[in-house]
Amino acid sequence: MSIKAVLFDLGETLLNYGRADIDTLLRQAARLTYDYLRRNTSFGGKLPRFGRYYHQHVFAIRLRYIWSNLTSREFNAQILLAQQLRRMGLPISPAQLDELCWLWYKPAGDLATIDPQLHHHLQCLQDMSLKLAIVSNTFSPPSVLDRHLKQFDLLRFFPVRQYSSEIVYRKPHPRIFQITLQRLGVCASEAVMVGDRIREDIKGARRIGIRAVLKKAYTNESKDAKGHVCVIKEIAELPDLISRWQGEIGT
Template identity: 35%
Template sequence: MVIRLIILDFGGTLAEGSINWDEYHSSIHEYLRGLGFNVDLNELKGAISAALRLLERVRSREEELTLEEVYAHALSKLGIPESPEILEGIHGLFRRHFKTELYPCVERTLESLFRRYRLAVISNTMSDNPRVFLNQTGLNRYFDLVVCSRDLGIRKPNPKIFQHVLGRLGVEAKEAVHVGDEPETDLQGAQRTGIKAVLVDKGGRTQDWSGPTIRSICQLPEVIEELSRADP
């Protein structure tokens, strides 16, 4: 098969991300009090929990909200008027509290693939953290396009997010490979779009996938080479 484009998931594929939600929400509480809003911490956490439940309902439809939309919903429950400046401050706190660590081999793998293929990222996230991280580390130089689900209001496995990338880059589905660690979003989304998929199964836990599988991103160039040699 002729491969022109490799689409990569971000979290769980290229990097590991984590956040202490209690610390993050406490920092929002301090931030709001600093702005003059006398908000009870428990009431704030309750409003945020309700907003996150709304997010899950939206995501169950393969749609996405932005972090700003989620926290605007929470603040409205507390009578705090919607303000782009306040919401950007809350997003900034999220970026500060969210820890991202690249997996081994990532830069070497990207450098190898970049020589022969176009590269893109599709990440399911309400934040812009993947794009910010790639920009800050300089890894954005390898990618033609970085798409976060918040950008479009849709998320994997919705085929529209894959089709958006294909359309932007002028590539047909049969010329693309998607690489990710989540069977329900990455594999199903790629298959529904007609894109070949590669599973990153770090723990060897996925039993019902017979397609190409790697344990580490380090193995990806070899698997892509095998797919390139395969019959169409």
């Protein structure tokens, strides 16, 4: 069968966040959200001190993150945040909750960069009649990541975006790949997965029959993918690679 779709991981594949100090990012995010709540007069008198606010939220996030990695089941930060605010007695509207979720993400999002030629490379893939999708492990709600992709003018390339936060399943669980394939209308043998994580992206995809391409990044330095795995340094290499595979399939 010919290749009809390319699935992309998000972090360190399409968006490059780089190495970052997680504790620093969490503290910056907590400060942004705390100040947002404090500026709202309906919340101001009910807010705890920043230290307590920070530790309550970060403890909840870290606990859920550990649980997610142990079970391959994702949590949704928007739901968790709403629960935390209710416990504090802080009524909040859906629009305010969306903005708070964005502010929790913003310090990490501000670090992100993309390849200056990424739009061109993605357009080349679309010009080859390939369907494109994103398959990402993330506890951020879809609205936050879509907002960030829109800022980079990437949203238009990916009509299908499958975030683990909206379906519970995390890579390498087969279900997140299967749901994405169903939404694209292709089968596993007609798809290619591109990502930087060996266990989640490469092994997870290959387990259900999807071809996999490892994109070099700091996340896979000194790691052995084991077995024959195609490796690229840049997305720019993908169009030629897929064209070569298409030629091999046709012979």
